[in-house]
Amino acid sequence: MSSSPYKRVLLKLSGEVLMGSQPFGIDPEFVAEMAKEVKAAKDTGLEICLVIGGGNIFRGMAGAAKGMDRAQADYMGMLATVMNALAMQNALEQLGVPTRVQSAIEMDKVCEPVIRRRAERHLEKGRVVIFAAGVGAPYFTTDSGAALRAAEMKCDALLKGTSVDGVYDSDPKTNPTATRYATVDFDTVLADNLKVMDASAVALCRDNAIPIVVFSIREQGNLAAVLAGEGTKTIVQKGA
Numbered sequence: 001m002s003s004s005p006y007k008r009v010l011l012k013l014s015g016e017v018l019m020g021s022q023p024f025g026i027d028p029e030f031v032a033e034m035a036k037e038v039k040a041a042k043d044t045g046l047e048i049c050l051v052i053g054g055g056n057i058f059r060g061m062a063g064a065a066k067g068m069d070r071a072q073a074d075y076m077g078m079l080a081t082v083m084n085a086l087a088m089q090n091a092l093e094q095l096g097v098p099t100r101v102q103s104a105i106e107m108d109k110v111c112e113p114v115i116r117r118r119a120e121r122h123l124e125k126g127r128v129v130i131f132a133a134g135v136g137a138p139y140f141t142t143d144s145g146a147a148l149r150a151a152e153m154k155c156d157a158l159l160k161g162t163s164v165d166g167v168y169d170s171d172p173k174t175n176p177t178a179t180r181y182a183t184v185d186f187d188t189v190l191a192d193n194l195k196v197m198d199a200s201a202v203a204l205c206r207d208n209a210i211p212i213v214v215f216s217i218r219e220q221g222n223l224a225a226v227l228a229g230e231g232t233k234t235i236v237q238k239g240a
């Protein structure tokens, strides 16, 4: 049985965590490491929804900065998230974890479309569901996609696995006295523009009372620790 305070969670991983030490792209060894973390969490009895970004392959904003049409560049970014989802599905299934990918951009040869009731059924059957292509529209990010799916799937928390171990009052890379919050209110995050997720994602979580747990996914075993209510993290919640 799970010792977690949660029953169903949405785990958001930025695309960068799949590239390992490479400058871009997908490092299968690293994807396998991430898959092990997900499996360990699932083995505690949790229901797991996954959203993976696409920043290791393509970000719409970067394309737009180089003169591309923003919407067109965003479509490419969304396709990148589908590639990451398929890579993660492959890694999870190699570990014996049944997994389904549902994409907000329909691609019926490679994955299912997003159908909430079908996703529910997958979770009931013990499958991990990876939601790809964000919200399926340009001008959004996979953070918003993660918040949307967390609300739609009635997840108890949105776990944001990144390369930093929580939310700081200033940038720890440039300010040695920066302190990490144990908990912080949604409104503080929005008012102080703290780097957690983009504002639309934070607002969606606030409005649906979904706590955001920010932690480092790079430390082995940390996801399971955080899910058990331990480990280093920041919880963004109401009234913190």
Ligand code: UDP
Residues within 6 Å of the ligand: 013, 014, 015, 016, 052, 053, 054, 055, 056, 058, 059, 060, 061, 073, 074, 075, 076, 077, 078, 079, 080, 081, 133, 134, 135, 136, 137, 138, 139, 140, 141, 142, 143, 144, 145
């Ligand atoms: N994207 C989009 N709509 C969405 C989700 C993603 O247009 O709903 C595009 C956008 O261009 C974004 C890219 O996909 O830059 C990759 O996603 P994101 O930047 O969120 O990835 P991460 O930073 O988490 O790796």
